[in-house]
Amino acid sequence: MTHPDPTPRAMVERAIRVDHAGEYGAKRIYEGQLAVLGRTKWRGTLEHMKDQEQVHLDTFSRLVGERRVRPTALLPVWHVAGFALGAATALLGHRGAMACTVAVEEAIDEHYQAQEAALGEDEAALKAHIATFRAEELEHRDIGLANEAEQAPAYRLLSAAIKAGCKVAIRLSERI
Ligand SMILES: [Fe+2]
Ligand SMILES: [Fe+2]
Numbered sequence: 001m002t003h004p005d006p007t008p009r010a011m012v013e014r015a016i017r018v019d020h021a022g023e024y025g026a027k028r029i030y031e032g033q034l035a036v037l038g039r040t041k042w043r044g045t046l047e048h049m050k051d052q053e054q055v056h057l058d059t060f061s062r063l064v065g066e067r068r069v070r071p072t073a074l075l076p077v078w079h080v081a082g083f084a085l086g087a088a089t090a091l092l093g094h095r096g097a098m099a100c101t102v103a104v105e106e107a108i109d110e111h112y113q114a115q116e117a118a119l120g121e122d123e124a125a126l127k128a129h130i131a132t133f134r135a136e137e138l139e140h141r142d143i144g145l146a147n148e149a150e151q152a153p154a155y156r157l158l159s160a161a162i163k164a165g166c167k168v169a170i171r172l173s174e175r176i
Contacts, residue, residue: 007120014174020060021072021173025082027053032086033097072173099152102144103159105137107166
């Protein structure tokens with residue numbers, strides 16, 4: 001039996017840094033949506049998703065500490081940008097908020113899939129977290145689709161813009 005090379009440490013650090021940043025931003029998006037829609041019937045749905053993002057964030061916060069990973073310097077940016085994205089899309093109505101969720105979660109699903117493929121078996125625990133969280137992100141996407149995301153104003157444009165923004169945020173958070 002061959003022993004595969006361990007996953008390079010720099011790759012693991014990048015993965016934990018960017019995932020921590022992403023989950024932080026995700027939580028802020030739902031907080032922004034709740035600031036606008038928190039007194040409507042959407043509150044429970046949004047809180048359910050926010051609570052799951054909090055668990056994802058707590059896990060990566062713990063890993064940042066345990067593995068001594070430098071967190072991204074961009075957290076203050078994602079603090080503001082995440083909230084603003086959530087609030088702005090929620091101002092379009094629940095369909096706008098759901099369209100935002102679908103776009104973000106599709107981008108994160110792709111990102112997590114790529115990480116699962118890239119990490120070696122020496123990182124089985126990290127891979128397992130990512131797989132669990134990815135399943136929950138897909139649940140969020142499905143909640144968005146079930147709640148008229150695709151009927152949001154200018155859905156295709158909105159979705160493409162948000163996905164492009166997520167990809168830029170991912171690239172920046174891996175490095176900075
Ligand atoms: Fe998440
Ligand atoms: Fe999510």
